[in-house]
Amino acid sequence: MDDDDLRRGKPSCHKEFDEATALLVGDALQSLAFAVLTAPGLHSNPHQQLQMTHLLAQASGSRGMAGGQAIDLDSVGLALTQEQLEFMHLRKTGALIRAAVLLGAWCSAKHTHADADNSALFSTPAFSALDHYAKHIGLAFQVIDDILDSEADTATLGKTSGKDKETNKPTYVTILGVTRARKLAAELHANAIKPLAGLDNAGLNNSTRLIQIADYIMQRAY
């Protein structure tokens, strides 16, 4: 399995089966996510259930994951700036990480609106803090991923290393070098967890778990 793609030490779906099958499984699982989120009676407030589904749809689409992936494809061989790389990753991987955090928050938040307007909920300090957290751990995850790709050997990483360099893709390591990329990851981690202290006061008292997730992202690297 020398040149094959690995994920967590196992062959990726498109290697174990084939590319067409992997693409179809992705399509089917995405549809399943929307089917689960819209299941009748899943949530006592159908407005809130609609808004959660809407959030996931936006995070997956042209202004989220699919758009970020398109930018990624167009960036092969280009010398991106750090800002351009960040713009891409906030969409390609960041949008779904953000959706995961906010959907979790939304499940536990007490929704007091009986109508379709969700702007009040989104502008609460708790949601702002979680959004800030999600954005920054998403970027930290990507920086660490780039460092791992450049340094780790295949056995440790669980996926084929050096692939980014092979395909001539811009990464945080190609732009900043390993040392500055490590520093950036640490800054993003610190920045991510900074506003979480305020969450306990807002009734969302599981910031310990969120900090553990942020720590785990960093520890993958060393």
Add this chain to the structure above:
Amino acid sequence: MDDDDLRRGKPSCHKEFDEATALLVGDALQSLAFAVLTAPGLHSNPHQQLQMTHLLAQASGSRGMAGGQAIDLDSVGLALTQEQLEFMHLRKTGALIRAAVLLGAWCSAKHTHADADNSALFSTPAFSALDHYAKHIGLAFQVIDDILDSEADTATLGKTSGKDKETNKPTYVTILGVTRARKLAAELHANAIKPLAGLDNAGLNNSTRLIQIADYIMQRAY
């Protein structure tokens, strides 16, 4: 553009751009459909809006389009029975045609339920008639498509003809021959529009349009 795929006389997306771009556009458009359907305030009844989104999600997934496409991929070179071919097409193209018809019906139907239960709506004679119509025009569309592929030249068809035979895919023509396939399409058409007469009594008085669509599907062939 000899060997390239054509759609309505123009190059398909994956030929005009490339396969990765076409796949991403598909992902983005599917997400957009879910975003549109879950837009806050789109429908006065959020339960109904959720159920419509749920229907689309199921029609797109493993028991709908994605599953049908997977069966299609697995069927290359196999001698399918007519029943197996129908099973595949009811999912691959039929599920979304059915969803299009039922979602339209749902928009215009008076929804009297304030809760998450939609079983009563689905079992009305009007919905049964529309479901029957959608299933049969979906199959008729596919039979006609197979006939067109086997007979029409590329200029008339607007897409590359003879492709099914080249790729050794089972079709209604390879199973039945052209004459019996034509007869089947006519039967499916007649069967599709048969229960529409009852719709006017149910307050859904646009069966004329539905019949025109069924007629159009048939006229593509000749």
